[in-house]
Amino acid sequence: MDMVKAAKELLLQDKVDIFLGYRKLDGHQIPHGFTKAHVDDLDQLEISLNRYPLEKIACDLAQKDPALKIGILARDCSQRALNLLYTWDQLNPENIETLTVNCCPSPLSTHGDCSYLTPKPTGDYKKAHGVDYNDSPKDFLANHDSGERLSRWMYEFQKCIKCYGCRNVCPVCFCKECSLEHPNLVEPGVLPAEVPIFHLIRATHMAGRCIDCGLCEDACPAHIPLRMLYREVNDAVSDIFGYVPGDHIEKSPFSIIGKTVELTPAPMDV
């Protein structure tokens, strides 16, 4: 397999100190950090249909040793995540080597093997009262009036068990202290959480950051259609500022003061 050969080369030629990929252990495809000392382990390298936030793991490693050279198996979403982490100075692009994996279909390849490409089944009750995973934000906005939008989202949000999984799995959530743990914003030890504040705080913090990998939705035990929510966040940021997180290495409009964006406050319509 070319991938294995390429990864081995990276390690053997000391281009990287560690290579993050996947391997099979006890029947589970799980991430693994391959090293030069055990380079033959790379024969077990898998692409894995189960995606884990490898970029977050890379951050963990870089934090322990900023000079560590890291190789990483990168899907399109990983690439976006990496760009974002470069932008925010969490990873040094000079220390990162990527081996790209075909996932989302692109002009270069007609097929993709990402499990996220297949639509998720949405139950009848969710369709009637909640938010369909597969709806686009624009359709959702067009098909439901304001009251219905509110009740549907509140139905989804009030299921939240505050596991913080969405944040924990997110490859671009790197803050050492999280506003979601701030006692003045989210009261600790209280379940269910006050709606919709938890999710709105997270949604605002994802503005200009979310790279649409979908890991949050996957990790949610309450089946909240988070990916669809953050897609709306991305749509809004891109509509207003023309900024697509992870597209290139450029700070988000919320971190740039000045004339880059000329906006006027929306008028108050009564």
Added chain:
Amino acid sequence: MDCEFVPSVCSYCGTGCGVLFEVIDGRINRTLPLKSHPVNQGKLCIKGWNLHEYINSYMRLKGPLVRENGRLEKATWDEAVNQAARRFTRIKEEHGPDSIGVLVSAKITNEENYLAQKFTRAVIGTNNVDHCARL
């Protein structure tokens, strides 16, 4: 630097969710849900997500401590066990076995839990035994 991932099962409750420990240079650094585990299918609750925290917690008790003159002092296992036995015996004699209750923890093994209930029922002589993970 070494970085490996070790699949395991969450010890917090009886559900048995599959977890994956991120181990960097032999030290557990992070917990991730095991995506291919049939029980939790890549999801975890807040306790599971923080499963790694207590292992390296500075508050974790690593040896027996005995309170002397209001202060906790390091002691040997023999001293600690003897002292506990002495005090339990006295309490049982003065107030009866039901004045004692035992709470066990999810963070010990099944076998240890079994032993604890055996100890409570057979040695102390009470049914006052419970476990933190009664989900």
Added chain:
Amino acid sequence: MDKCIACGLCAEKCPKKVDDEYNEGLGKRKAIYVPYSQAVPLKYAIDDTICLKLTKDRCGICEKTCPSGAINFADQAKEKTLNVGSIILAMGFESFDPSGIDSLGFGQHPDIVTSMGFERILSATGPFGGHLCLPSDKDHEKAPKKIAWLQCVGSRDQNRCSNAYCSSVCCMYAVKQAVMAREHSHDPLDCAIFYMDMRTHGKDFDRYMEGAKKNGVRFIQSRVHSVVPRLDHQGIEMRFIDPDGTIQTENFDIVVLSTGLQISAACVDLANTMNIELDHGNFVKTDSFNPVSTSVPGIYACGVFTGPKDIPQSVMEASSAAAAATEYISSARHTLTKEIVIPQERDTEYELPKIGVFVCNCGTNIGGVIDVPDVVAYARTLPGVTYAEENLFTCSQDTQDKMAQVIKENHLNRVVVAACSPKTHEPLFRQTLINAGLNKHLLEMANIRNHDSWVHAKEPARATQKAKHLVRMAVSKSMLLNSLFETQLPVTQSALVVGGGIAGMTAALSLARQGFPVSLVEREQNLGGNARKLFHTYMDEDIPVQVKTMIHQVNDHPMIHTYLGAVIEHLDGFVGNFNTTLATSESKVTIDHGVAILATGAVEAKPDEYLYGNHDAVMTHLEFDSLLRKNDPMLDGAEDIAFIQCVGSREEAHPYCSKVCCTHSIHSAVEVKKRNPNANVYIFYRDIRTYGKRELIYKQARDMGILFFRYDLNSKPRVTPSGTGVTIRILDHILKMPVSIDVDILCLASRIEARDNQALAQAFKITCDSDGWMLEAHQKLRPVDFATDGVFLCGMAHYPKPIDESIAQAKAAASRAITTLARSSISVGGVVSRVNEQLCSGCQGCIEVCPYNAIQMNEKKHVVSINAALCKGCGACAAACPSEALTLEGFNNEQIYAQIKSAMGA
């Protein structure tokens, strides 16, 4: 006056009303009044010409209503004698009064107003509350649909008045008023400006005018003949000749007369008393190299008194006059300073909060609406409050002393003052805390006057309720207040001046004369810069001679160390403590300095049109000046000489005006004509911008027979070679015919171009605008400062400008620099941001939003750090940080959340 608390009861009761001169007679005021709403100090004054008590000994009602006993009818004007070393005259101007010019109709129709009057109409504090309406409409509701501005009323005019000069600012303010009027108007508004030349020569002014044009403001080049109110009351009729030469009539709802600036008779009298020489326009006579000195040594002048000018230039001159005035009396600095003794500060860190609440009645201002005793009683019930009382006037001196006493006796360690705005009184109460031995940051104010009693005067019960809420919020925040400390950092009392041109040398000399060592850095091997290549100023001063004197003065001054052929290699530090490494071809030098002045100048661009570089007859101004300087034979032989203006300026790629070229060309033209009266001299221009006193030389040029041809950007002159000369072809806009002129010399008024200042900007953490000019802290009010403290700018690095303005700005920069240099230390800290390194993830989101460059990245720790000396406490970083790793001291999240919670918990 000390007793007046500006409650306004007196004016409310005063029965005498007159026209308000501040609002140009468009509104009314009382006999007891505040002259204008921004007045400092905010105190009421009595107009003794109309006050009934003072004129007829009747009334006196204000004395009875005043709650603080501030009115004293017996007060008399007193004569005072002051001993001073220098005098600065900054007496300003008066707006030209157009009543005497019948054809303009001012005074015949209420909707014909002066520009000052229109300014008041647009103002929120003006007679109509900022609502754009017809002054003739009694209800102030009818909105205008068409407004016209007439330029040059009382300027550039010796027929109808005697103001031959250009007032310099009217073109720009008319454009501004037109743009603002359109913004104020709900319906589309037609704005037309009738002008002779649009003189928008200031920084970014041309851009503003082009923006106005694009947005539909009409610019009509025409001097309006007459303005006639229509008999049918349907607006005002204007008759004028349009650029095509046809007579037009148009009706407008409002006509604004852009009145010029002139010196009042009172100022002229004072100048005569002081024996100060004035010029034809009654402005103080100054010269290019001493722009703020009058003819009497020791007396200086600034602002419009020395010539018509706009705000930035006035501000520069003001600082400049301050520098000039202190240069020769600098030995007296600090000789009259008195030290204040501050009591020892009590350490309250380990004390439980003991909050004292002081509720102010503010006479009847608060007490008249809010039940103050009730609020006090409520405050006593709040957690942490151990003391609460009411005061009649909390800000009065005796109450201050009493408060300090109460704080000491009751061991209070937090103080809440429920009174007015912290904007006006926080410094005062902080001083009270200092006097009581408390840290001044342990104070919190609840604004129960401006935010409560004033706005809810009609609902006393609910106002009292709101006062309680506000007090409760302040108390809950005060509970979390910490002592904040300021540390003193020593200041290196010397300066670095970058650039050895006229501006840099002037700044260095001014600083050195005031006793501060200066390191002057010049990239070239000699001092003088562009000025060495120039000929004469428009006032006929010989520039090279003056520059030579200046270079001698610099070289001879023991306090100035000059580094020639040196560049700045590296810069470290911040205000008061800079450390710069200079590199010359031989060696490297490290200099410690407290401030830096950037005077790196600009360059004459080399044109890429009109055959420049391809024909010997075509040259730029600097090249032409060199001919003049050397009395080159080429000049003697030239019978026909032409100048083309705006070469490379005011075009799409360089949309700014180079400011000096009109005057330069005309002065050169006059010089040529003087040397050879038979020569034919032509000037091709778009707008002649001989602003201010420079207008006189334009007039002189026309009188001498120099020919002026106007051209448009889309019909530029075409230049072709013809023998030793060139032929210029242009469409004459009056004749509507192509004209062709053969000339021996063609001088191009080439654009002045910014240097590449990127490296310098990066080192000093300053920014340059899109044209490359260095960007000052505020275009109007802080024209020589940067947003970065301790760094100042002057000369053409800021924008193209003539020598007198460069010198004024250079002295101003020196003056501003001395505000730092004169201190031995600066205090750092207080209300600044702080980083919690544990929480910082090093994402650097804060660095981009900091307007003061106070945040640096610590690469080693991968966290940011804040330079408290630069931080201004704006809080932008605290808002940008996703982790709340940055907090603003005195406004941290806990404190603000406590306030919000307490507000919600009602």
Added chain:
Amino acid sequence: MTVKRIAFVQELLKFMGLEGRLHLEWISSAEAQKYVDVVTKFTEKIRNMGPNPLRAINEMKKAG
């Protein structure tokens, strides 16, 4: 900066069905009348929108 954040949050709230409840206006300290007008108009608008739907949801949840 503020205008960027507000513009974004307004979009987000609209998506959640909570539009119109956030408004940004620049008012200088000299524009007292504008302040009064804006606040009065906004208060009126919010009042007309009826009680806060979130309060009802959260209270229902607390009650179980």
